[in-house]
Amino acid sequence: MFTGLLLTRADNAPPQAQVTAIDEASLPVGDVLVQVAYSTLNYKDGLAITGKAPVVRSYPMVPGIDFAGIVLESSDSRYRKGDAVILNGWGVGESHWGGLAQKARVKADWLVPMPAGMTAARAMSIGTAGYTAMLCVMALQAHGVTPEQGPVLVTGANGGVGSIAIALLARLGFEVHAATGRMNEAEHLKALGAKELVDRATLNAPGKPLQKERWAAAVDSVGSHTLANVCASLKYGGVGAACGLAQGMDLPASVAPFILRGVTLAGVDSVMAPYARRAQAWERLARELPADVVEANTETIKLADAPAVAAKLLQGQVRGRVLVDVNA
Template identity: 75%
Template sequence: MFEALLLTKAEDGTTQAAVTSIDEAQLPGGEVLIDVAYSTVNYKDALAITGKSPVVRKFPMVPGIDLAGTVLESSDARFRPGDAVVLNGWGVGETHWGGLARKARVKADWLVPIPRGLDARQAMAIGTAGYTAMLCVMALQNHGVTAATGPVLVTGANGGVGTIAIALLAKLGFEVHASTGRPQEAAHLQRLGAKEIIDRATLSEPGKPLQKERWAAAVDSVGSHTLANVCASLKYGGTVAACGLAQGMDFPASVAPFILRGITLAGIDSVHAPQTRRLAAWQLLAMELPRDLLDANTETIGLGAVAGLAPRLLAGQVRGRVLVDLARAP
């Protein structure tokens, strides 16, 4: 028996979350059994736990879209007991029991070896948010964006994706501008590497279809009017990597920036990204992400505190990354 955060649906349709003892035999199928050391609380996890969005496709469900730990058992030759592994996405925490439990059984194809230079704690301090941020940076670079091209905007700057995107881009020599609704966190964003702080209100309302050219590129985790205004404000040939919908999943934009300035909107999917891209992202994270900034950007909690934190995360009251230590008392 081991502890897990279990989601159930009540008769009135609401989602109930409780720390529960689970028998290993209850775990879903998969080739690899993992001793989970750490998981995290991402935006999608908070939606699942609160029931604010139909993230969970079947109940009961152990949430947690990512995990890091050690292989206990494996029927797949690629993994052996004792191997350190990380998992992001693949429907874990949505259709397959996820990482907010002391053990998980998953498909071998979903796993990535933790690269040299990172341990399980650091891998989850990065987590899906940091891995997504790296995919965004890779997309910008693949579209020719360099430090010499011009400043890069990061929206949702105080969130998990935003904070790590700032740290990565700054480490790579980019001039980073950070959009946030929490000006009191400006000093933290500047420590991560942001050179300019922008009030998110200047981007979150309906704007003109074509605006003053300000940024060479952007990483956007917000969507809706914010993404539309970012596109309208990109320099000629600019690229925005879009990976989130914190403001909304609508895109009230015009074709003007695309056909008059030749900009690119690059969609970032972290859930089903191919293995080669995942491996590349994790290798780059191990090499490029400053460890001191990672530690300063991370809060650690136990499993019992997860359900209470989820509403705060959705309300934009959580800074950076939240690490869940499964060894802590629930």
């Protein structure tokens, strides 16, 4: 038996979340059994736990789209008992029991080894949000974006993706502008590396198809009108990395930025990203994101606190990252 957060739902009623004892025999089929040390709360976890969106495909479900821990058993030669591993995505916490529990059984293909120098707590303080931020940075660099081309905008700056993106970009020498609805968090965002703050109210309503050229690139986790306005405000040849939909999954934009300014919109997916890209992202996070920056951007909670904090996360009341100690 082990402890986990279990979601259940009766008919079409909202899901109920309860920390309870779970029999190991109830775990889904997989190649590797992991003793989970830490998980985290991402935006998708908030949707799953609260039922605000149909993220969970079947019930009962252990939510949690990522985790870090130690291998207990493995039938796959790539992993042995005692190996430290990380998991992000692959439908875990949605269609396959996830990381908000003390144990998880998953496919070996979904895991990556813990990079040298990384701990489970630090890995989940970064979590899927931070890993996604690194994928966005990699996408910008793959399209040739350099600091000399001008400032980079990060939307949703106080969120998990945004906060880590600011820290990563600033340490690569970029001038980072941070778009947020919480201007009172200026001190925190500037400590992460932001040079200028942008009120999100200037981006989240319908705007002109082409606007003043302001940014060489952008990392957007918001979508909808915000992303449309970002694209309209990119410099000639600018690149936007889109990875989220906090405002909405629509894109009420025009083709003008793309055909008149040569703007590129690069989609970034963290759920099904191939192994090589995942491993590269985590190796870079281990090297490029200082531990003290991660710690200052992280709140640690107990497993029992996850439902309440998930609701706050969706209301925009959580700053940075949330680390969940599943053994506390």
